[in-house]
Amino acid sequence: MPKKSNPKNNLPPAYNPKETEEKIYQTWEKSGFFNPDKLPKPRKKSFCITMAPPNVTGSLHMGHALEYTISDVLIRQKRMAGFLTLWLPGTDHAGIATQNAVEKTLRKENISRHDLGKEKFIKKIWEWKEQYGNIITNQLKKLGVSADWTRSRFTMDQEYTEAVRAAFLHYHKKGWIYEGERTINWCTRCRTSLSDLEIEHREEHGKFYYIKYGPLTLGTARPETKLGDTALAVNPKDKRYKQLVGKEISIQSVDSSVPRENPPKLKEIKIKVVGDEAADPNFGTGVIKVTPAHDLTDFEIYQRHPEIPIVKVIGENGRMNENAGVRYEGLNVVEARKQIVHDMEQLGLMEKIEDYTHNLALCYRCGSVIEPLLSKQWFLKMGALAQKAAEAVLKGKTKFHPKKWEKVYLNWLKNIKDWTISRQIWWGHKIPLEGVDDVLDTWFSSALWPFATLGWPKKTKDLQKFYPTDVITNDRGIINLWDTRMIFSGLEFMNKEPFKTVLVHATILTKEGQRMSKSLGTGIDPINLINSYGTDATRFGIVWQAMGGQDIRWSEEHVNAGRKFANKIWNAARFVLIQLPLDLKPSGKPKPKTAADKKILKELAEVTKKVTQKIEGCEFGPALHDIYDFFWHSFCDKYIESAKIQMVDKTKSADTEKILFYILAESLKLIHPFMPFVTEEIWKHLPSNNKKLLLVEKWPK
RNA sequence: GGGCGUUUAGCUCAGUGGUAGAGCGUCUCGUUUACACCGAGAAGGCCGUAGGUUCAAUCCCUACAACGCCCACCA
Numbered sequence: 001m002p003k004k005s006n007p008k009n010n011l012p013p014a015y016n017p018k019e020t021e022e023k024i025y026q027t028w029e030k031s032g033f034f035n036p037d038k039l040p041k042p043r044k045k046s047f048c049i050t051m052a053p054p055n056v057t058g059s060l061h062m063g064h065a066l067e068y069t070i071s072d073v074l075i076r077q078k079r080m081a082g083f084l085t086l087w088l089p090g091t092d093h094a095g096i097a098t099q100n101a102v103e104k105t106l107r108k109e110n111i112s113r114h115d116l117g118k119e120k121f122i123k124k125i126w127e128w129k130e131q132y133g134n135i136i137t138n139q140l141k142k143l144g145v146s147a148d149w150t151r152s153r154f155t156m157d158q159e160y161t162e163a164v165r166a167a168f169l170h171y172h173k174k175g176w177i178y179e180g181e182r183t184i185n186w187c188t189r190c191r192t193s194l195s196d197l198e199i200e201h202r203e204e205h206g207k208f209y210y211i212k213y214g215p216l217t218l219g220t221a222r223p224e225t226k227l228g229d230t231a232l233a234v235n236p237k238d239k240r241y242k243q244l245v246g247k248e249i250s251i252q253s254v255d256s257s258v259p260r261e262n263p264p265k266l267k268e269i270k271i272k273v274v275g276d277e278a279a280d281p282n283f284g285t286g287v288i289k290v291t292p293a294h295d296l297t298d299f300e301i302y303q304r305h306p307e308i309p310i311v312k313v314i315g316e317n318g319r320m321n322e323n324a325g326v327r328y329e330g331l332n333v334v335e336a337r338k339q340i341v342h343d344m345e346q347l348g349l350m351e352k353i354e355d356y357t358h359n360l361a362l363c364y365r366c367g368s369v370i371e372p373l374l375s376k377q378w379f380l381k382m383g384a385l386a387q388k389a390a391e392a393v394l395k396g397k398t399k400f401h402p403k404k405w406e407k408v409y410l411n412w413l414k415n416i417k418d419w420t421i422s423r424q425i426w427w428g429h430k431i432p433l434e435g436v437d438d439v440l441d442t443w444f445s446s447a448l449w450p451f452a453t454l455g456w457p458k459k460t461k462d463l464q465k466f467y468p469t470d471v472i473t474n475d476r477g478i479i480n481l482w483d484t485r486m487i488f489s490g491l492e493f494m495n496k497e498p499f500k501t502v503l504v505h506a507t508i509l510t511k512e513g514q515r516m517s518k519s520l521g522t523g524i525d526p527i528n529l530i531n532s533y534g535t536d537a538t539r540f541g542i543v544w545q546a547m548g549g550q551d552i553r554w555s556e557e558h559v560n561a562g563r564k565f566a567n568k569i570w571n572a573a574r575f576v577l578i579q580l581p582l583d584l585k586p587s588g589k590p591k592p593k594t595a596a597d598k599k600i601l602k603e604l605a606e607v608t609k610k611v612t613q614k615i616e617g618c619e620f621g622p623a624l625h626d627i628y629d630f631f632w633h634s635f636c637d638k639y640i641e642s643a644k645i646q647m648v649d650k651t652k653s654a655d656t657e658k659i660l661f662y663i664l665a666e667s668l669k670l671i672h673p674f675m676p677f678v679t680e681e682i683w684k685h686l687p688s689n690n691k692k693l694l695l696v697e698k699w700p701k
Numbered sequence: 702g703g704g705c706g707u708u709u710a711g712c713u714c715a716g717u718g719g720u721a722g723a724g725c726g727u728c729u730c731g732u733u734u735a736c737a738c739c740g741a742g743a744a745g746g747c748c749g750u751a752g753g754u755u756c757a758a759u760c761c762c763u764a765c766a767a768c769g770c771c772c773a774c775c776a
Contacts, residue, residue, distance in 0.1 A: 222776085282775095298776085407704080407705080415772085476771080544713095544724075545714075547715065548715095555724095558724065560725075561724055565738090568735095572736075575736080637740075648734095
């Protein structure tokens with residue numbers, strides 16, 4: 001006999017995420033439980049993640065969605081497991097990136113930042129920041145992110161700025177920050193220096209020119225820098241040139257004082273030959289020209305041979321300057337190259353030209369060609385800091401997950417150079433010294449994130465409770481840019497590594513294996529997925545594919561599968577609720593009576609253990625597969641079908657009801673970190689559970 | 702140049718030293734007290750190639766190939 005539907009417990013026949021999600025999120029926010037201070041007590045152990053702050057340059061992409069979903073899974077599970085749980089959110093001012101984004105919008109109105117002036121331009125960026133910061137926050141909420149918004153930080157808010165200042169002055173006092181004129185990476189479009197990590201490489205097919213230098217011939221890909229040559233270098237062990245080392249030789253060269261309108265003329269110049277290991281006897285002719293002002297290697301040769309003069313021939317605008325001579329002055333690099341090649345050919349100085357493939361250095365923010373040039377910049381000494389950072393990982397104080405990234409991390413630290421920390425842009429933290437207009441590399445402030453967000457340099461309660469934090473989650477692309485620098489900063493300022501685990505998540509690619517990118521039009525907007533499938537389904541689809549550190553070739557079917565699963569949970573709950581008597585009181589683990597009862601309880605115990613272990617081990621995809629499999633195939637397909645028969649038998653029906661309820665309730669807890677909305681909504685309808693949110697229910701053991 | 706990763710069903714991916722699995726898709730049957738966003742079942746795989754270790758290899762080892770990523774001053 002079919003039971004009468006329990007009128008108090010009836011749910012609509014299908015789960016509707018649109019109607020549910022916003023309301024549920026508001027309930028959570030109102031509860032205050034995202035804030036550890038308001039969580040039910042007692043909670044002895046803390047668990048803290050400082051959120052990798054999204055840039056204020058745009059909206060969220062799939063990488064964010066993955067990153068924040070798996071962080072949220074961790075946070076929700078720990079919160080339920082009784083930890084004093086804090087997920088601290090924020091945004092990053094993202095120096096060059098944001099400045100460029102705002103400049104781009106101005107360009108549409110045909111205005112440059114110089115037209116506006118510094119003050120007005122910075123005001124414009126702040127307006128932009130307000131607007132995009134809010135968009136991002138709202139998108140994170142849509143994703144279900146259970147972060148403590150009351151503690152939200154921005155890398156340029158007042159207190160954070162104090163932290164940056166304190167950190168800089170600390171290093172300065174130690175003598176680790178110095179100003180120096182060195183050859184650095186320069187973006188001629190952004191008009192700023194960049195660190196080694198802020199350049200990208202692209203293969204380019206170019207030419208390789210063999211130029212006559214008096215008795216010698218040498219190869220170069222950049223003949224225009226010849227105008228800044230101040231020496232030649234050969235390997236001291238190279239027998240061919242041994243006798244030349246330390247001597248000055250006379251060579252015929254182009255007379256750059258002849259105006260471009262006139263035919264080129266020869267001029268005799270004298271140039272010194274030095275012996276240096278950087279010259280490889282087996283490459284080209286074994287002779288290299290030394291242009292210290294425009295080549296990083298050549299600058300290092302200069303450092304080993306300080307008697308070599310330096311002549312800067314390319315300006316910060318990327319054009320040849322007065323030192324290049326009237327013949328070339330004002331030409332950009334490409335034009336100058338064309339001109340000088342032409343001139344040398346005319347004068348018989350060009351021996352031959354070959355095809356050549358090499359890697360071109362590009363700005364990681366705007367894609368323009370990087371021009372190495374001599375410039376006065378501020379540097380932070382890396383020696384002691386790099387060593388600290390390496391030790392943290394070597395001693396196992398900080399662990400990477402997956403472990404393979406430790407090698408990448410250590411390898412970079414081994415070959416590290418001093419960090420160029422000054423930038424010539426307008427948007428950023430001003431260097432806190434008199435008479436300097438430069439701002440700091442945006443990563444200088446990001447490096448302080450795990451403790452500056454908790455109140456450093458003040459000695460706050462939050463720092464005491466939550467530092468060191470537990471996990472940081474990010475893309476592999478910023479292991480060196482960010483993780484390394486947070487680790488040595490944490491050790492330097494807090495004497496403790498900032499987190500125990502670096503969780504390097506997968507990269508989401510298109511189904512074809514391409515990088516998702518806005519400009520290529522290959523990106524997917526997670527908000528669109530949420531709008532068509534619901535947040536739980538989107539989170540499900542993402543986590544379902546997050547099987548390990550492997551890249552994910554995105555396939556949307558899994559989001560659809562998530563939508564179906566949400567509905568399956570909903571309907572299983574409907575079925576159970578229809579069966580339940582109105583006065584049922586949840587009373588712990590029920591005793592099994594039948595073989596089916598025993599089996600399902602045993603399987604629940606197993607899946608509980610597996611899911612817990614897998615979440616703790618950062619195996620989110622496998623954890624979700626397990627609970628999915630249990631709930632759908634063991635509980636719905638098998639047990640509910642058995643229960644339908646058992647319910648008819650009056651000697652068994654009461655016990656069966658209890659088991660149905662118990663399995664459902666425990667499953668909802670296990671599913672909640674992955675699919676928080678649908679589980680919370682159902683939880684509201686369960687009898688005698690009206691007071692507590694699933695959000696803070698006790699995680700099953 | 703150095704390092705790393707991937708290669709399993711039509712697609713996206715799990716997995717194990719001993720008869721190969723999931724989701725989606727396809728096909729057949731099914732309106733039974735939740736759910737057709739469902740149920741029962743089926744088809745579909747020399748587990749990249751070639752060697753080796755082993756009683757036994759998709760799994761361990763070696764080489765190769767394809768694709769992808771990171772690092773690097775080769776002018």
